[in-house]
Amino acid sequence: xxxxxxxxxxxxxxxxxxxxxxxxxxxxxxxxxxxxxxxxxxxxxxxxxxxxxxxxxxxxxxxxxxxxxxxxxxxxxxxxxxxxxxxxxxxxxxxxxxxxxxxxxxxxxxxxxxxxxxxxxxxxxxxxxxxxxxxxxxxxxxxxxxxxxxxxxxxxxxxxxxxxxxxxxxxxxxxxxxxxxxxxxxxxxxxxxxxxxxxxxxxxxxxxxxxxxxxxxxxxxxxxxxxxxxxxxxxxxxxxxxxxxxxxxxxxxxxxxxxxxxxxxx
Amino acid sequence: xxxxxxxxxxxxxxxxxxxxxxxxxxxxxxxxxxxxxxxxxxxxxxxxxxxxxxxxxxxxxxxxxxxxxxxxxxxxxxxxxxxxxxxxxxxxxxxxxxxxxxxxxxxxxxxxxxxxxxxxxxxxxxxxxxxxxxxxxxxxxxxxxxxxxxxxxxxxxxxxxxxxxxxxxxxxxxxxxxxxxxxxxxxxxxxxxxxxxxxxxxxxxxxxxxxxxxxxx
Numbered sequence: 393x394x395x396x397x398x399x400x401x402x403x404x405x406x407x408x409x410x411x412x413x414x415x416x417x418x419x420x421x422x423x424x425x426x427x428x429x430x431x432x433x434x435x436x437x438x439x440x441x442x443x444x445x446x447x448x449x450x451x452x453x454x455x456x457x458x459x460x461x462x463x464x465x466x467x468x469x470x471x472x473x474x475x476x477x478x479x480x481x482x483x484x485x486x487x488x489x490x491x492x493x494x495x496x497x498x499x500x501x502x503x504x505x506x507x508x509x510x511x512x513x514x515x516x517x518x519x520x521x522x523x524x525x526x527x528x529x530x531x532x533x534x535x536x537x538x539x540x541x542x543x544x545x546x547x548x549x550x551x552x553x554x555x556x557x558x559x560x561x562x563x564x565x566x567x568x569x570x571x572x573x574x575x576x577x578x579x580x581x582x583x584x585x586x587x588x589x590x591x592x593x594x595x596x597x598x599x600x601x602x603x604x605x606x607x608x609x610x611x612x613x614x615x616x617x618x619x620x621x622x623x624x625x626x627x628x629x630x631x632x633x634x635x636x637x638x639x640x641x642x643x644x645x646x647x648x649x650x651x652x653x654x655x656x657x658x
Numbered sequence: 659x660x661x662x663x664x665x666x667x668x669x670x671x672x673x674x675x676x677x678x679x680x681x682x683x684x685x686x687x688x689x690x691x692x693x694x695x696x697x698x699x700x701x702x703x704x705x706x707x708x709x710x711x712x713x714x715x716x717x718x719x720x721x722x723x724x725x726x727x728x729x730x731x732x733x734x735x736x737x738x739x740x741x742x743x744x745x746x747x748x749x750x751x752x753x754x755x756x757x758x759x760x761x762x763x764x765x766x767x768x769x770x771x772x773x774x775x776x777x778x779x780x781x782x783x784x785x786x787x788x789x790x791x792x793x794x795x796x797x798x799x800x801x802x803x804x805x806x807x808x809x810x811x812x813x814x815x816x817x818x819x820x821x822x823x824x825x826x827x828x829x830x831x832x833x834x835x836x837x838x839x840x841x842x843x844x845x846x847x848x849x850x851x852x853x854x855x856x857x858x859x860x861x862x863x864x865x866x867x868x869x870x871x872x873x874x875x
């Protein structure tokens with residue numbers, strides 16, 4: 393019985409066109425690389441997640457800053473941040489037995505126990521599954537709703553776009569749209585993060601008088617309160633944004649919640 | 659020692675990977691809209707190139723020729739994933755700007771080209787120097803192209819306004835073409851032209867001469 397060291401030497405001494413050596417080297421290289429990649433990604437994850445979380449917070453703050461007078465409203469209401477509550481998307485009711493802070497919406501969207509499959513004919517945003525619950529942010533004052541912020545997501549051209557949509561108290565006027573995360577084509581699709589483009593959204597209406605969701609990004613110039621100018625060279629990305637608004641504001645998204653909110657208030 | 663130095667300095671102008679070997683052009687188009695991304699990409703690519711050349715050179719005698727490209731790509735891809743992870747952990751802002759381009763280092767023909775052409779046949783130290791030299795040559799081109807494109811396309815350098823655009827009361831009208839990929843082709847073309855005008859030994863002999871009637875006779 394040879395000791396492992398001389399076995400290793402024997403292995404290296406084999407000719408390079410030997411079948412055993414070819415498989416051995418391929419396995420070894422793959423193994424070493426796999427270990428290196430896994431170890432670094434596990435070690436680095438906490439740092440990366442801290443950045444993503446900080447970015448989400450900063451985006452939220454930035455969105456609050458784009459709403460005129462919101463800071464003043466918040467000061468009057470005596471709050472320095474929005475209230476966050478979890479909503480059951482199917483019934484539109486608030487969930488009380490779970491803390492919003494403990495809920496990881498991203499993980500829940502793909503966890504079979506916490507998500508539902510989206511029927512393919514309704515899946516305009518190409519998400520396949522969505523979480524049963526969603527965190528919703530509010531600004532309320534003396535019990536009346538001033539502003540509601542909904543997290544939305546959907547497929548763009550080459551990445552999943554995550555965004556926040558703020559609606560005014562009438563629940564049809566857009567107060568602001570802000571892109572939280574995207575990896576669209578730099579210089580083309582990623583111009584959806586351009587403040588000038590995002591500034592086109594406030595004041596637009598999500599639904600017409602019959603309550604049908606009609607908001608969309610059009611090619612070229614917008615012609616009414618239900619349309620937003622497209623971005624040249626980013627048609628697929630902006631179509632993705634239209635689709636995600638339509639999905640998340642529709643019956644399978646926040647529709648039941650918004651209906652309940654209109655009828656019953658908070 | 660002198661030959662080591664030549665390995666290092668050769669690829670910077672005389673054997674520049676972009677202008678002479680015409681490798682890695684696609685990423686040179688993509689990341690040069692601003693100088694910051696060009697610089698970051700340069701550093702990332704140089705690091706990957708040095709490490710991959712070194713590692714591949716270390717195990718070059720035991721890489722079976724039939725699977726050598728796969729082995730090289732696996733090593734390069736793993737290095738890129740690790741570096742992308744490091745960027746996202748410790749240089750988050752820059753990693754957001756570079757987004758997919760760091761991942762594209764894997765397919766950058768420069769890295770595989772140097773592994774195949776140099777590291778497979780040389781000792782680790784010269785291979786690392788060759789990687790460093792080629793990385794620097796690539797960086798030089800990226801920095802030149804990035805400077806021209808950012809200055810003429812947006813009037814800024816490293817985000818600082820140099821030429822005040824007309825929309826803000828200055829005289830400068832930003833050239834939108836400079837922000838699009840074709841402008842990088844033009845600039846690299848002019849760069850190759852001026853380098854070959856200065857160092858005429860870089861001019862390749864024409865492969866197929868046009869036949870005139872006199873030759874045919």
